[in-house]
C-alpha cells in the first residue's frame with residue numbers, strides 16, 4: 614500500500630485513518646472492475662436504516678471499511694448501512710461514511726463512490742456526529758469511475774490523489790482549482806418537478822426557458838444519480854446541484870443524508886470557494902438532529918447557490934422580474 618499525506622499537517626491518527634480508507638478504496642476499485650466476472654454486485658441484499666434497498670456492494674463496502682478501521686484511531690464508526698453508531702472502544706476519531714454512494718448505478722457501469730466525514734471524537738456517539746460540519750477535520754470522497762481518485766479536504770484547501778490502476782499506489786495530482794463563481798450547467802432529478810416547492814420550480818423554469826426566457830441565455834443539464842460523480846463534475850468544471858425537499862412522502866427533507874453525504878461535500882465545495890446550503894442556509898452551520906437525518910441540498914458555483922436562496926426569499930412574480938434580462942440579478 615502506498616499513499617503519502619506528508620506536508621499536510623495531519624496528526625498520526627488522521628494519517629493512519631486516511632491510509633486505511635485508501636487501502637479499502639484500492640480493494641473496492643478491483644472488486645468493482647470485476648463486477649459480473651464472479652458475482653453480481655448489484656444483487657439485492659436487504660434494507661438499510663433509511664429504508665433503502667441494499668445492494669451486495671453496499672454491504673461489501675460497509676464491511677470492508679468497518680474491518681479496516683477497527684483497532685485503529687477511529688472510536689466511533691457511523692455508516693449509512695447501519696442503524697446505529699458502532700463503538701470500536703478505543704481511538705480518538707469519529708468517522709461517518711456512505712460506503713457506497715450511487716448504488717443505482719452499480720449495474721450500469723457508471724461512476725459510484727464512497728463519501729466520508731471525520732471529526733475528533735466527542736463524549737459519546739451523538740455528541741461526535743450531531744454537530745456542525747465546520748468541526749470536521751476531514752471530508753471527502755473516493756470516486757470509482759474510469760479513474761479511481763481520492764478528493765479530500767483537511768480544512769486547508771482540497772487535495773487529490775489518483776490510483777494507479779490494478780495497484781495499491783495512490784499518487785497525488787494537482788489540487789482542484791477554485792470553482793468558477795458562475796456556471797451554465799445544473800443538475801437536478803427533473804422527474805420530480807411536480808413535487809418541488811415553488812422557488813425551485815421558478816429557478817429551474819427560468820433556466821429551461823433559455824435564451825428566450827427571463828435569463829436571456831441557454832443552460833445545460835446533467836443528472837447522473839451518483840452524488841459523488843455529480844460532485845466530481847462540479848469540482849472539475851463548475852455547475853450547481855439541487856436535491857430539494859419535495860411533497861412525496863418521506864422526501865420532505867429531500868433524499869440526501871446530512872452527516873455522511875452533505876456535510877463532507879459541503880466542506881469540499883466551500884473550500885473551493887463555492888456555496889453549499891439547504892436552499893437558504895449554509896449546510897456547514899446546521900445541526901443534524903439524528904444520524905440518518907436528511908436535508909435539502911444545493912451546492913456548487915457560488916452565484917447560482919446564492920440565486921437559489923434569493924428565489925426562496927421572493928414571491929413568485931417578483932423573482933421572475935428580478936432575474937429577467939432587465940433585472941438586478943441577471944446571468
Ligand SMILES: O=P(O)(O)OC[C@H]1O[C@](O)(COP(=O)(O)O)[C@@H](O)[C@@H]1O
Nearest residue numbers: 711713714715716717802838839840
Ligand atoms: O434516484 P434519485 O432520487 O435521483 O437520487 C439520486 C441520489 O441518491 C443517491 O444515490 C443516494 O445515495 P446512495 O446510493 O448512497 O443511497 C445519491 O448518490 C444521488 O444523488
Ligand SMILES: [Mg+2]
Nearest residue numbers: 711714715874
Ligand atoms: Mg449516497
Ligand SMILES: [Mg+2]
Nearest residue numbers: 693711713714
Ligand atoms: Mg450509499
